[in-house]
Amino acid sequence: MNQSAVLLEYVTRAYPGGVRAVDGVNLKIALGEWVSLMGPSGSGKTTLLNLLDGLDRPTDGCVHVMGQNLLQLDVDEAATFRRENVGLIFQQFHLVSYLTAVENVMLAQYYHSMVDKQEALLALERVQLADRAHHLPSQLSGGEQQRVCIARALINDPKIILADEPTGNLDEDNADRVVKIFQRLHREGRTLVIATHDPDLGRLAQRIVCLRHGQIVEECSPDGSDAAPRATGAGASHDRDVMHVTAS
Amino acid sequence: MFFRMLIESFVRRRSRKLLAVAAVWIGLSLVIGLLALGLDVGDKLNREMRSFGANIQLQPAEAAVDVRVGGYELVAPGRTVYLDEADLPRLKQIFWRNNILAFAPRLTTQARLAGRSVPLVGTWFNHHVLLEDADPFVTGAAEVFPYWQARGAWPMNPESCLVGAALAQELDLGPGDRVELTTDQRSTSVRIVGVLTSGKDEDEAIVAPLSVVQRLAGLPGKVAEVQISALTTPENKLAERYGRDPQSLTPAEYERWVCTPYPGSVAADIQNAVPGSSARVVRRVAETQGAVLGRIDGLMLLLGIFVLIASTLSIMGVLSSAVLERRGEVALLQAVGAHRADVLRLFLTEAVAIGLAGGVLAALTGQVLGGWLLRVIFDSASEPHGVLLILAPLLGLLIAVAASVPPVWRTVHQQAARLLRGV
Known part of the structure; x- marks a missing residue:
């Protein structure tokens, strides 16, 4: 259908009572691109990520991810799509409390295809957690839990990684480790969409998309080029608002 | 992995699981105790009512x-x-x-x-x-x-x-x-x-x-x-029909009448055994016994239903809240690619295990409870009822599944995104 990793067309997510968490957003993200979603709390970053991973559905507009129109998928098909294509990283980690680190990684393998403990251990090794593989989440620090979450997100070799405030609950050292993982993933050619408040993390992306009140109010590159504010709303034209950015 | 999740869920969340098993156990023990008493009470009362005479x-x-x-x-x-x-x-x-x-x-x-x-x-x-x-x-x-x-x-x-x-x-x-x-x-x-x-x-x-x-x-x-x-067993409509007109019973009904210790069928058996005799039911005694036993049976049935409802609601409350507090886990499983059926299967298997464990325990303690009640009320020992050993786990399983399905079903049909955000 197209070569982009993400294509959003006039996407709106409204809640009962008239609140529009995402309001007429048009956005295109190329394969292999690293995009940071930035903006104040309540600006719609997390909602936008949830629309991209199929955990939520827009009330209006179209969401294409890796060429798949997510609106055509029911809940179970969306789950299948996620396990085949998407790696999710949460601010709250969301590890299963009664499973060890390696078992949490194996959980994603189980729903994807088949369990391979060695591979899961290798994934933990890649996030420098091999020695904590058999610890329960309650026995791990926040940074360690986040790295387990990343290992779980990566275990099925996803085409796109969606991360919601991945360093939000981490100290500086752990945040640095996580950032290095993202940089490595980007070098490997994966598409990264990271919602963050952290300007240091945000600046590492190729493109920063700023949201406010559910609308994209600015897009820029970290070095300041292409910094012109872009008003994107329900009334904006498609050609003007859909960004065409090629991964460097 | 499925069984690993199941086992770890029980091993590493054993206090929660024990609470759930205890809810089924205690709730069903009351039901089974009452049923055990109910199964014995007719016999014991019947013996007690021998004081009415022959x-x-x-x-x-x-x-x-x-x-x-x-x-x-x-x-x-x-x-x-x-x-x-x-x-x-x-x-x-x-x-x-x-x-x-x-x-x-x-x-x-x-x-x-x-x-x-x-x-x-x-x-x-x-x-x-x-x-x-x-x-x-x-x-x-x-x-x-x-x-x-x-x-x-x-x-x-x-x-x-x-x-x-x-x-x-x-x-x-x-x-x-x-x-x-x-x-x-x-x-x-x-x-x-x-x-x-x-x-x-x-x-x-x-x-x-x-x-x-x-x-x-x-x-x-x-x-x-x-x-x-x-x-004897209190007479019912079948026995009354036989009393009015034995010919009105079908062969199957007659078979049932013969195989039930109604006063009439016991009397007929006696009469056939003793040559030249005529056995008749002393209606005054039999009917009084029948009326009392009928009322006691009705009371026990009513009590049993009330206790079953109360216990079921209590068990459902505990199991439902146990599932509801794991809504985040349900959403996570869906986020990493689990289908709704996968999640239901996991939680239902847990419910089956909890229901069976609680039911088996209740089958034993319920009978002990029933025996104790019988001893206190009738100063008489009870015998184990095999049917309750099967019924209790079955009830436990049904209640646990019934308690778990609605909250899991509701949860898998909610927006996983909202659940992951704790909304």
Whole structure:
């Protein structure tokens, strides 16, 4: 259908009572691109990520991810799509409390295809957690839990990684480790969409998309080029608002 | 991985799981305890209600016309409508032999005592009925008529007798006195060992061992009637229909009637076993027992339903909240690619395990509880009920699944995104 990793067309997510968490957003993200979603709390970053991973559905507009129109998928098909294509990283980690680190990684393998403990251990090794593989989440620090979450997100070799405030609950050292993982993933050619408040993390992306009140109010590159504010709303034209950015 | 998740969920969240199992266990124990009591209470009450006296009376079939004076059947010389005492052990050889709790034959005549005619009643006291292939069955008037009260002792040999309380007062007789009983045929001297209060006609009679009366009446080996105390089931519509018109029953209904210890079917079995006899149900006793048992059964059923509902709601509350507090986990599983059926399967398997574990425990403790209640109320031991050993785990499974499905179902149909954000 197209070569982009993400294509959003006039996407709106409204809640009962008239609140529009995402309001007429048009956005295109190329394969292999690293995009940071930035903006104040309540600006719609997390909602936008949830629309991209199929955990939520827009009330209006179209969401294409890796060429798949997510609106055509029911809940179970969306789950299948996620396990085949998407790696999710949460601010709250969301590890299963009664499973060890390696078992949490194996959980994603189980729903994807088949369990391979060695591979899961290798994934933990890649996030420098091999020695904590058999610890329960309650026995791990926040940074360690986040790295387990990343290992779980990566275990099925996803085409796109969606991360919601991945360093939000981490100290500086752990945040640095996580950032290095993202940089490595980007070098490997994966598409990264990271919602963050952290300007240091945000600046590492190729493109920063700023949201406010559910609308994209600015897009820029970290070095300041292409910094012109872009008003994107329900009334904006498609050609003007859909960004065409090629991964460097 | 599925079983690993299941096992780890139980091992590493054992306090939560134990709480859930305990909820099923305790809740179902009450239900099973009540059911165990309910299964036993009819039998125990039935035995308790033996105090009403015999509920089946066996008479000679030809004794269509009774000659009674003052409530006593007069035995005319030469009259041949008697039953043979030798046939009575057959009562413990019939199909319903285990339901025959006690029986006592009776032979009544008139004897002369202190210059006046008094009723002389012969019956068994502590009589050992010899049975083939079984221990002797000990029965007698004291067992059939629990309301008989003897001040003094019960007659234990052919030289002893009881004197009715009214007659004792009238003739100034009491334990230790020796009296001479005379009939047209014979006379004998017996010693009074007790004063009998029955509240009935026996209060004005001499009550002696059957052999004494048979000898005085010149009717060796004969009895005029047999009072039988049998364990029966309250009559229902089927039994009533049989009573009105036995021909109206289909073969299947008749089979059911025969195989249920209704007073009528037990009486019919008895009548078939004793030659030349006619067994009739003492309606007053049987109906009173039936009415009381019917009400008790209704009460137990009502109580059982209430306890089942209360326990089910309580179990469902605990299990539902256990599932609801794991909504985040449900959402996470969906986020990493689990289908709704995968999530349901995981939680339902957990529910089945919890329900079965709680149910098995409840099957054991419920029966202990039922046995304890039976001991407290009836001072009687209970026997294990195999059906409850199957029913309890089945109930536990059903309740646990019923408690878990709605919250899991609701959760998998909610927006996983909202659940992951804790909304």
